Amino acid sequence: MKGSRFLLFAFFGFSILAFTLKISIPHPFYQPKEWPKPSYNFKGNPLDYEKFELGRALFYDPILSRDSSISCASCHLQFTAFAHVDHPTSHGIEGRIGKRNAPGLANLAWRKLFHWDGGVLNLNAQAINPITHVAEMDMRLDSLLYRLDRSPIYSAAFKRTFGTTDIRPFHLVKALAQFTVSLVSANSKYDKVMRAEDDQVFTEQESKGMVLFTKFCASCHKPPFFGGDDFKSNGLPLHPELLDFGRMTITGNKRDSLLFMVPTLRNIEYSFPYMHDGRISKLKDVIKHYTLLDYSNPLLSKELRKNPVKLSENEQKDLLAFLKTLTDKTFLFDERFKYSTFK
Amino acid sequence: MKVAFHLFLVSFLFSIACYGQLRIIPSWDNKALELEQVYLTENKDSISFSTLKMYFSDFRFREKLSGGITEIDTLIFYDLADSSTYVFLKNLEISNYDEVSFTLGLDSSKNVSGELENAYDPLLGMYWAWNTGYVNLKLAGKSSLVLTKTHDFEFHLGGYRFPYASAQQVQVDLLDSYIQFELSLLFPDVISLKKTHHLMVPGKEAFLILQGLAACFN
Numbered sequence: 001m002k003g004s005r006f007l008l009f010a011f012f013g014f015s016i017l018a019f020t021l022k023i024s025i026p027h028p029f030y031q032p033k034e035w036p037k038p039s040y041n042f043k044g045n046p047l048d049y050e051k052f053e054l055g056r057a058l059f060y061d062p063i064l065s066r067d068s069s070i071s072c073a074s075c076h077l078q079f080t081a082f083a084h085v086d087h088p089t090s091h092g093i094e095g096r097i098g099k100r101n102a103p104g105l106a107n108l109a110w111r112k113l114f115h116w117d118g119g120v121l122n123l124n125a126q127a128i129n130p131i132t133h134v135a136e137m138d139m140r141l142d143s144l145l146y147r148l149d150r151s152p153i154y155s156a157a158f159k160r161t162f163g164t165t166d167i168r169p170f171h172l173v174k175a176l177a178q179f180t181v182s183l184v185s186a187n188s189k190y191d192k193v194m195r196a197e198d199d200q201v202f203t204e205q206e207s208k209g210m211v212l213f214t215k216f217c218a219s220c221h222k223p224p225f226f227g228g229d230d231f232k233s234n235g236l237p238l239h240p241e242l243l244d245f246g247r248m249t250i251t252g253n254k255r256d257s258l259l260f261m262v263p264t265l266r267n268i269e270y271s272f273p274y275m276h277d278g279r280i281s282k283l284k285d286v287i288k289h290y291t292l293l294d295y296s297n298p299l300l301s302k303e304l305r306k307n308p309v310k311l312s313e314n315e316q317k318d319l320l321a322f323l324k325t326l327t328d329k330t331f332l333f334d335e336r337f338k339y340s341t342f343k
Numbered sequence: 344m345k346v347a348f349h350l351f352l353v354s355f356l357f358s359i360a361c362y363g364q365l366r367i368i369p370s371w372d373n374k375a376l377e378l379e380q381v382y383l384t385e386n387k388d389s390i391s392f393s394t395l396k397m398y399f400s401d402f403r404f405r406e407k408l409s410g411g412i413t414e415i416d417t418l419i420f421y422d423l424a425d426s427s428t429y430v431f432l433k434n435l436e437i438s439n440y441d442e443v444s445f446t447l448g449l450d451s452s453k454n455v456s457g458e459l460e461n462a463y464d465p466l467l468g469m470y471w472a473w474n475t476g477y478v479n480l481k482l483a484g485k486s487s488l489v490l491t492k493t494h495d496f497e498f499h500l501g502g503y504r505f506p507y508a509s510a511q512q513v514q515v516d517l518l519d520s521y522i523q524f525e526l527s528l529l530f531p532d533v534i535s536l537k538k539t540h541h542l543m544v545p546g547k548e549a550f551l552i553l554q555g556l557a558a559c560f561n
Contacts, residue, residue, distance in 0.1 A: 041457060121475035122457040128465055128472045142466055169466060170459035250474050251504065252546055 025049045027178075028336045029109065032186040034195070035224055038109035040123055040181050045174045051161045054154075055179030057342030058172070063147055063154075065137035067093050072130065072176075073339070075102035079332050081267035082106065082183065088278030089242075092136040099135075099242040101278035103263055104271040106185040106331065113229050116260045116276045119250040127176045128169065141169050148172070153342075185266050185331040186224070193325070202325065209322025212315055216290070219303040220262045226326060227264035231256065232301035235293045239277050246276065258299065269327045283323065287316045365437045366430045367560075369395055369423060369524045376526060378423055384488070384530045392484035392526075394497075395423040396469060398448050398462070398477065400510075402432065404517075405442040413440070418453060418462040420469070437520040447557050448479025448510030451503040474545070476503055479510055479553060488536035496536055500553050502545020509550045511557035528559045 027047040031038065045051075058064065062071045075090045076082040082105035084090060090098035100116050114120040120129060130136040131144065145167050148154040158164055162171045192200040202210060213221075221227050231247045238245070238258060247256035260276040268274075273281045280286050290309040293300065311319065331337075369376040381391045402415040419431045454476040459465060469478045483497040502509045515522055530536065533555025542548055 044457065119474045120472075121455050124457055125459060125470075125472070125475055128470070132472055145466075168460070169464060173459060252507075252544075 027052055028182040028184070028334070030184055032184070032191075032224070035186070036110065039112045040109040040177075045124065045177055045181075048161065048178065051175050051178040052182055053340070053342055054157045054161050055175040055177065056337070057157070057340040058154075058176055059179050060340050063151070064131055064139060064144060065093050066139045066143075069093050070137060072127075075130075075136075076105055078334075078337050079270070080104075081185075081271040081332065083271035085270070085272060088273050090130075090136060092133070093138050096135045096138075098133070099239075099244050100276055101273065103261075104267055105180060105183050106264060106266050106328075107225055107228075108183060109181045110225060111228050113261065117247050117250045118229075118231060118261055123181060124170070124173045124177045127173045127180075141172075145169070145172065157342075179337075183331070183337065185328040187330045188266065188328040189325040190322075191224075191328070203321070205318050205321040206325050208315070209318035209320070210325075212311065212319045213322050216307060216309045216311070217265075217319075219307070220301070221265050225264055226266050227262040230262045231259035232262050232303070233258050233299055234260075234275070234290070235297060235300050235304070236275055236279070236289075239279070242277055244277065259301075265323060266326050267328055267332065269324045270332065284316065284320055287311065287319055291316065364430045365432050365435060365443070365520060365522070367399070367421060367522045367524055369526060371525070371527050373523075373525065376423065382527070384486075384527065386531065388486060388488045388530075390484065390486040390488070390530065390536075392423075392482065394481050394483035395526075396467070396478075397421050397480040398469065399431075399445050400449055400453060401446045403444045404435070404440040406439055407441045408439075418449060420462040420467055422467070437517065440517050442514065442516055443522070444512060444514040446510050447513050447553065447560075448501065449477050449503070450510050451508060453477075454503040471499075471501060476545075477501060480556060486530075486536050486540075488530070489540040490537060491540070496540040497543070498534070498541075498549075498552065499543040500549045500556075502549055504545065507546055507550040509545065509553045511553050513557050513560045515560050523561050525559050525561065529555060533558075 027049050029047055059072045059076075062068045062074075064071060070091070070093055075084040075087070077085060084102035087102070089100055090102040092098060103116070108114075108123050111123070112121070114123065114126045115129070120126045128141070131139050132141060148158065148167050155165070155167070158167045158171055158175075161175070164171060189200060189202075192198055193202055220230065220232055236258070245257050247259040248254060250256075268283060272283065273279070274283065274286045280289060290304070291311050293304065293309070295305055295308040297305075371382045376392065376395070378393060378395070379391055381389050384390055397420075399419040399421065400417065402417070404413040404415070405411070406413065413435075415432060415435070417432075420428055421431075422428045456463070459470075463470070463477070465472070469481065471478060478499045478501040480500045481498065482500070483495070485494045486496055487494060489496050500509060534552055539548065542552070
């Protein structure tokens with residue numbers, strides 16, 4: 001009798017513990033101590049681990065595209081900083097090619113503007129663009145919601161996480177944002193050195209590179225994000241086929257012609273090719289681009305005109321060494337962001 | 344006399360269903376507008392409409408007796424193809440008021456709010472994904488004025504950035520519980536379909552057309 005009572009208590013105790021553990025799995029988003037407050041409206045989409053897992057599953061699922069051939073991860077691969085390695089511009093269904101480079105995804109919670117032209121103003125809504133764009137997933141939102149509704153796995157997941165049997169676009173994009181907002185990269189060698197963590201120090205070359213970076217690059221690529229929410233001309237001429245005028249497309253202001261978002265340099269070592277249309281393949285050539293610019297060009301951003309980048313061959317190597325300290329391998333190989341086993 | 348009778352009839356039939364509630368009745372030559380119905384412009388050119396969708400927001404009602412103002416900060420979506428959107432502010436007894444002002448479209452704060460629910464739902468077809476924001480008014484159809492093979496015209500009118508923040512203020516007397524939106528006033532003075540039959544970007548043109556559309560309410 002005593003034995004069976006003990007077993008009963010043990011069973012209930014174990015059940016409560018298991019339930020507690022399940023609901024206490026922390027959401028991967030975190031706020032690095034030294035960083036400012038995020039811009040993302042967490043009140044409108046409170047962090048929820050189950051919603052994160054749903055968003056992660058959707059991110060990796062080609063169900064989002066019209067012919068079920070590509071997922072978000074097709075152009076945003078984790079181990080290449082959630083960028084599209086070796087592809088100058090994004091790829092869509094049926095071999096369609098976009099006109100911009102798929103940017104790396106990291107620290108999106110601190111961003112106010114999205115896309116190379118800043119045309120998207122919040123992270124939730126951003127997901128609608130690649131899903132519906134003809135050169136990307138080319139999927140109608142109503143058709144996608146129908147698909148999700150018909151899927152036993154997703155309909156159950158939306159019911160469980162959002163309490164709905166009527167999946168609407170805001171449910172879909174909030175789930176995706178639970179995943180994308182969690183992509184925090186703040187654990188590179190640079191971060192550790194700044195935090196004086198794990199006895200990490202820069203090599204002599206990296207230190208020299210940081211001095212050069214601060215002098216020539218940091219006015220646009222400001223730490224701790226090393227880019228974002230600002231539009232500049234880096235002297236790249238208009239691509240004759242893509243005819244992409246950047247920020248001007250959004251504002252209609254001629255002064256914004258050929259201005260593009262300053263990209264983050266975090267994990268830049270892995271997010272090649274570079275620039276808004278991926279026209280430069282190697283990081284060392286990006287640095288060289290700045291040393292060869294025509295600084296009398298009035299269309300060049302003022303930061304560059306005021307302070308031309310003059311670097312010797314060795315200094316270029318030093319700068320490259322510093323940029324590599326922005327690689328965050330714990331982020332690139334974080335198990336929580338990998339292909340989902342949701343199903 | 345005939346015109347007045349048509350409007351009276353439409354108004355009367357609607358009133359039976361929803362007395363005391365505000366509604367907006369798009370019209371052509373003072374008759375309730377119907378989708379796909381062919382109308383004639385003043386110069387006898389044919390025109391028909393396949394889409395009329397629009398947003399209304401930020402209502403201010405003036406009370407008949409006290410002159411007090413009742414403000415309702417909300418976003419209303421109207422679609423001529425969907426009768427469930429015809430009547431709005433259902434809890435408001437419209438006979439208590441003698442004047443209303445509202446915004447045709449959405450102001451900048453609503454455009455950038457990040458809301459995607461209810462009237463903001465992208466499924467309504469008013470969300471601009473490439474340039475975060477909403478179309479204030481969509482108008483599409485066919486006209487002999489459009490000198491192309493299909494004779495199609497399509498206007499997605501929006502934009503909230505300076506200097507072409509295109510949402511328009513409208514003020515009308517509430518003589519009855521409906522507001523008339525007379526589209527025949529648009530052609531040819533506000534919209535010259537021979538010159539412009541497709542417009543899907545914000546800017547000066549969209550701003551001016553919406554300004555003309557705002558003057559069609561009475």
